[in-house]
Amino acid sequence: QVELLESGGGSVQAGGSLRLSCVISGQRYSTNCIGWFRQAPGKEREGVASIYIGDTAGGDPYYADSVKGRFTISEDNAKNTVYLQMDSLKPEDTAQYYCASDPWLTYYCSTGSFPRQFQYWGQGILVTVSS
8 A cells, every 4th residue: 555645835925935745654666656736726627747766777856837837746765755846936836736656657767657546645735926
């Protein structure tokens, strides 16, 4: 079993920055795909960014077009943590953000297009951007 715990959300004005953290605990895998997703009120959940974690090269991180150039996903293997640095935030970035993990989706990790839902999910954390 894998557990994910998000932190770092909150309220910020447009143009500001936040850094979300996702601490991963429980069963460890030699390779993994970690994704950040978000869901705004009344909208479907969308993928924001994803990153391959493993000993072998796994391709570049994926970013949705709506966040490319503003968001950065990274990982600290020693801390079992994946980060989402969010800069130049816009009101349309307001959403519940979720961290997800799936060691069986690594093949798709750099594409952002997945054949099914991720296996493990965090509880989510709210990000509010005011204009």
